[in-house]
Amino acid sequence: MFKAAIRVNKITSIAQLRGATLHAERADETSQARLREGAEPGAGLAWSKAPESDRDYLAAFKAHKAELGAGERKGAPLCMQALCVVSPEWVKAAGDLHDPENPRNRALFDQAKAWAESWAGKGAVFGARLDLDEAGGAVVDLMIAPVRTSRGKPVISTQKALVELKAATGERNEYSALQTSWADWSRQHLDAQIERGTRRVITDRQHLTPETYGLVKDKAREEVLRDQVRTPDVVRALQSASELSPEALDDLRDLLLLQREIQAHRRAPAAYEAPRAWALQLSLVDGTKTDPWPIINDVRKDAENVVTTAQRFGMGMDDDRKGYEAGRAFFPALTDRMHLTAVIAKCADFCARAEAFVKNTLAQLRGDERIPYPSHAQLWPQNAEAAVTRNEQNLGLRAPEVTKTIQREPKPEIEVEQEAPVQSKHRSRDLDF
Structure with a gap:
């Protein structure tokens, strides 16, 4: 018998879409490290709604929104990434696992997209990819943005689509609903011998590549x-x-990543710094460049990885407001969850500061007086600095802020004309962000 399985990751920011594009285009270190010896980078089956490149997921997402006339909900996921898996042995039974002409590779690619649109809605998939340049195979990577009507207008809503799927399958949670639905579809449209992977609640296994x-x-x-x-x-x-079943090590790897950061924060919480790819120096920033994102992504990719990895396990920088209940299944100790929430907040704050710093620095080097992002508070992830403060207070790393009310005598209402402050053309180039 062959197995079918699914993994889903919700995409919450444009930065994550850019990262997915870099991975699909084989422009990041992770994809380079996983290339099969002798394989041509980018070999595989790919499709998207992007007008120029089937692997440009940001462009595909924009085209998707324009095509369906859909908007976004503030704070809601932009889309979801689904990895549709079947046993590689099923593909190998009809030919080479990495052969694009293998009919089972083509069938898997087509049916994964059809399955997603069967519950997410027609046209909900805006990108699909089956990589054939890695050692593994039989995995279709889908980008899905379901559109539903809200107050008479089309909006992207991954949650509504998943709730509908859960009701249709009768499963108790959305993850189980996806697993059951994909297995049923694979059995009906690919091979009657394909069955659902063993439920993790029974085996408690971590799948390793x-x-x-x-x-x-x-x-x-x-x-x-x-x-x-x-x-x-x-x-x-x-x-x-x-x-263990050799399907995916990602869950275990990601948990170890978070555990490493927890330990680092517990050892020296006051001295903890968000992981970063390299120390940003002003000399490394080319003022002639107009696109800041390659630099931003390079600087903050490690910190962003911590934030997005935690999100995969349902954890975030605001978990202190929910009693630190999120992630209990993965990190049973309350102290660990408190330290991890502080870590997430600090990594999130670094991400926002890095974006503001790079954009402001480029503006300075161009002599542009209109600095576009003087503050990082409203950049992704928004309000991270406040989350850092709260979580450090909860851990006793800083004293709670006390707001004092001072009684003052009422002043006479006299209008005074004030001069506009004079802004200096020369701004500080302090690199401490």
């Missing part, structure tokens, strides 16, 4: 040989991992 499992084994082996000590926990973990 063969490539990443190999890297984990190599790393553990190096550690053991170097230190000449046995590490029972690592050994037991690897023994258990050897029995």
Whole structure:
């Protein structure tokens, strides 16, 4: 029997769409590292609504909105990314796993898109890709933005579509509904031998990709040989991992990423800094460039990865307002969740500051007096600085702010003409953001 599985990640920002585009175009480090030896980068099946490139998801998203006349809801996800998986053995039964002419690769590609639009709505998919340049295969990457009517107007609503799907399948949560729906569709339209993957609530397994499992084994082996000590926990973990289904290591990798940041924050919370790709220097910023995003993405990609990874597990910088209940299943200790929420807030604040700093610096170098983003408070993720303050207060890292009410004598209402402040053409180039 063959298996079918699904993974979904909600896209909440334009920056994430840009990142998805870079990955699809094989322009980021992650995609480069996963290329199969001898494979042509970008080999595979791809389609999107973008007018020029099937892998430009930002352009495809804009075209999607224009086509359906749809707007966005403030604070709601822009779309969702779904990875539709079947057992690679099913594709191999009809030919090479990485052959675009293999009829099962084409059938999988077509049916994944058809499945998504069967519940999300006709035209809801704005991008689809089946990569054939990696060691693995049999995974279709979909970009989905369902449109529903709200107050007489079309708006993007991933939540409504998922609620409808949950009701249609009778499952108790949206994730299970997606798994069941994709498995049923695969069985009906691809092969009657395809069945739903074993429910995680029963197996409690973390699915590992063969490539990443190999890297984990190599790393553990190096550690053991170097230190000449046995590490029972690592050994037991690897023994258990050897029995797991080799479908995706991403969940385990992402949890380890968050756990690493928790430990770093617990060791020195006051000194903790958001991870960053490289230290931004003014000399590295070319004032002739008009597009700041390549620089912004480079500087903040590691910090943004922490924020978006936490979001995948339902956690965010405002969890303190919800009693730190989010993420309990993954991080049972309340202290860990408190430190992680502070980490997310600090990484989010760094992302917003990086965007403001780069844009302002480019404006300065061009001699543009109209600095577009003097403040980072309203940049993504919005109000992160306030979240940092709250979470540090909750951890006892700073004293609570006390607002004092001072009684003053009422002043006579006299209108005074004030001079407009004189703005200097020379702004500080302080790099501490």
